[in-house]
Amino acid sequence: MQRAAYGLAHAVAREVKKRRKLAGASVTVLVGKGNNGGDGLFAAALLARRGMRTTAVLAAAEVHAEALAAFVAAGGRGVRLEAANAEELAVLCAGDDVIIDALLGTGARGGLRDASAELVASLQELRPRLVVACDLPSGLDANTGEVHWPVLDADVTVTFGGIKAGLMADPGEGCAGRVERVPIGIEKQLEHNSPELRRLTASDIGALLPNPGRRAHKYSRGVLGVVAGSARFAGAAVLSVHAAALAGSGMVRYLGPQAAAQLVLARTPEALWETDDPGRVQAWLLGSGVAGEEQLERARDAGSSALADGLPVIVDAGALSLLPDRCPPHWILTPHAGELATLLGSLPSTGEVKVTRDDVESRPLHYVRQAAEQTGATVLLKGATTLVSSPSGVVFSQSDGTAWMATAGSGDVLAGVLGALLAQAAESINDDDGAYARLGLKLEDRWAALAAVAASVHGRAGALASANFDGGPLTASAIMAAVPRVIGSLNAEYDRTRP
Numbered sequence: 240m241q242r243a244a245y246g247l248a249h250a251v252a253r254e255v256k257k258r259r260k261l262a263g264a265s266v267t268v269l270v271g272k273g274n275n276g277g278d279g280l281f282a283a284a285l286l287a288r289r290g291m292r293t294t295a296v297l298a299a300a301e302v303h304a305e306a307l308a309a310f311v312a313a314g315g316r317g318v319r320l321e322a323a324n325a326e327e328l329a330v331l332c333a334g335d336d337v338i339i340d341a342l343l344g345t346g347a348r349g350g351l352r353d354a355s356a357e358l359v360a361s362l363q364e365l366r367p368r369l370v371v372a373c374d375l376p377s378g379l380d381a382n383t384g385e386v387h388w389p390v391l392d393a394d395v396t397v398t399f400g401g402i403k404a405g406l407m408a409d410p411g412e413g414c415a416g417r418v419e420r421v422p423i424g425i426e427k428q429l430e431h432n433s434p435e436l437r438r439l440t441a442s443d444i445g446a447l448l449p450n451p452g453r454r455a456h457k458y459s460r461g462v463l464g465v466v467a468g469s470a471r472f473a474g475a476a477v478l479s480v481h482a483a484a485l486a487g488s489g490m491v492r493y494l495g496p497q498a499a500a501q502l503v504l505a506r507t508p509e510a511l512w513e514t515d516d517p518g519r520v521q522a523w524l525l526g527s528g529v530a531g532e533e534q535l536e537r538a539r540d541a542g543s544s545a546l547a548d549g550l551p552v553i554v555d556a557g558a559l560s561l562l563p564d565r566c567p568p569h570w571i572l573t574p575h576a577g578e579l580a581t582l583l584g585s586l587p588s589t590g591e592v593k594v595t596r597d598d599v600e601s602r603p604l605h606y607v608r609q610a611a612e613q614t615g616a617t618v619l620l621k622g623a624t625t626l627v628s629s630p631s632g633v634v635f636s637q638s639d640g641t642a643w644m645a646t647a648g649s650g651d652v653l654a655g656v657l658g659a660l661l662a663q664a665a666e667s668i669n670d671d672d673g674a675y676a677r678l679g680l681k682l683e684d685r686w687a688a689l690a691a692v693a694a695s696v697h698g699r700a701g702a703l704a705s706a707n708f709d710g711g712p713l714t715a716s717a718i719m720a721a722v723p724r725v726i727g728s729l730n731a732e733y734d735r736t737r738p
């Protein structure tokens with residue numbers, strides 16, 4: 240607890256010092272009845288000793304006794320929270336330089352109640368200057384990222400030991416701000432728990448990204464077949480094919496109507512337009528912008544032959560309605576929340592239960608797992624945080640992008656990037672001595688890891704492209720243009736630091 244409190248106090252002091260002098264700055268800690276409140280009080284005691292004006296709002300009749308004694312001994316002032324003073328206290332706290340949220344931690348059952356809920360709801364409206372959450376924002380489910388409102392949005396969350404699953408899945412992650420981990424000596428223990436939610440680091444991604452050997456040729460690099468776009472949504476074909484080319488596929492074969500193909504070739508003369516027998520490919524991308532019977536038929540045909548040949552397939556947008564009864568794990572579905580809701584509704588195994596887009600957005604981790612389990616496929620659920628579930632339930636979470644990426648065509652670019660990575664890795668991903676094996680990834684989870692690599696490259700490309708405009712808005716084309724640099728720098732960084 241002392242280590243946790245020390246780490247928390249250190250982070251709070253550092254954040255305050257970015258804005259003003261520490262001595263004389265005001266901090267209020269919101270204290271619940273458990274150990275989370277204890278951490279908050281011990282941290283506040285340390286801050287009082289560094290000259291901060293400290294107040295503790297005590298939200299329970301009994302709080303951590305030893306921590307309260309330390310807080311009082313350091314000169315801190317306690318105020319009891321009651322229904323009658325919740326609003327008044329909210330106004331007072333909102334004027335402070337920083338608020339520490341230590342109401343509920345990992346022992347919480349459900350959300351904030353009574354006066355605590357009232358206080359937090361009012362504070363959230365008052366938009367305090369700086370909020371630091373102790374371990375996790377109170378009201379979050381540490382295991383799922385589901386949120387019991389109200390929650391006070393944090394600027395920084397200082398979390399102890401391991402990063403909780405609830406800080407890597409929305410909507411929880413969206414409330415947590417920047418997440419910092421403080422080691423408290425239980426890390427070795429955590430390593431042995433099988434991690435059901437993982438986030439790949441830049442170094443993991445560098446290790447998994449394909450890097451052509453000296454003797455590579457275009458066919459050995461991986462050929463991607465693409466059935467995307469339609470007369471109505473020609474842009475999806477243009478974007479996905481070009482993104483696939485930029486992300487390093489050896490070659491792209493495009494199947495679609497002449498009108499779309501002309502636009503595809505105008506943007507990507509490197510692609511081939513296939514009008515009858517498409518020739519050999521290592522992987523397929525089906526569905527981005529696919530509409531109309533003729534193009535759906537092409538997607539259906541390609542899907543059937545891929546299933547028969549055991550080739551990996553990305554199933555996006557328009558092709559999500561064409562799934563076989565049971566998909567293999569090397570079929571990667573790429574829905575956004577609305578498409579996932581529709582998909583789940585169409586599966587016989589979902590039964591009569593109706594799933595809405597709102598349901599998926601409030602429990603993305605639950606539903607992405609459910610979809611992977613029910614279809615047998617790997618499922619990538621797009622969003623601010625993108626979750627990828629393998630059919631075995633292991634989930635990867637990547638959150639590297641910027642909200643400017645919520646723009647038309649962004650998903651088509653992701654599909655193209657994923658297609659390129661899939662075609663390049665298709666023949667080596669299961670090798671016993673390959674990069675995926677070296678990272679300790681089980682066979683059934685490798686497709687999900689690959690999809691997570693694509694999501695991260697896509698997110699990083701968006702972040703880089705936006706940074707090039709001082710954090711300004713993006714088009715899908717701008718995201719795409721940054722993809723080669725992101726791959727190049729991840730590869731270079733990995734080469735520089737590899738063990």
Ligand SMILES: NC(=O)C1=CN([C@@H]2O[C@H](COP(=O)(O)OP(=O)(O)OC[C@H]3O[C@@H](n4cnc5c(N)ncnc54)[C@H](O)[C@@H]3O)[C@@H](O)[C@H]2O)[C@@H](O)CC1
Nearest residue numbers: 240243273274275276278343344345346347348349350374
């Ligand atoms: N190894 C560890 O697990 C460590 C835990 N630490 C801290 O301990 C915290 C967990 O402590 P606790 O297990 O005491 O859990 P909490 O601090 O979350 O408090 C749980 C207590 O609050 C009550 N409670 C549960 N749900 C409630 C609700 N909705 N409204 C009101 N009261 C509710 C419970 O009856 C219980 O007494 C962590 O979040 C972290 O801050 C750290 O001190 C470091 C070490």
Ligand SMILES: Nc1ncnc2c1ncn2[C@@H]1O[C@H](COP(=O)(O)OP(=O)(O)O)[C@@H](O)[C@H]1O
Nearest residue numbers: 621622623640641642644645647648649650651
């Ligand atoms: N708020 C956000 N922050 C970061 N990335 C986002 C956000 N919203 C969406 N994205 C990303 O942008 C892409 C949008 O894809 P999609 O919804 O299929 O759009 P479209 O169909 O227009 O291409 C996904 O990769 C998703 O993860």
Ligand SMILES: [K+]
Nearest residue numbers: 340343375377
């Ligand atoms: K908390």
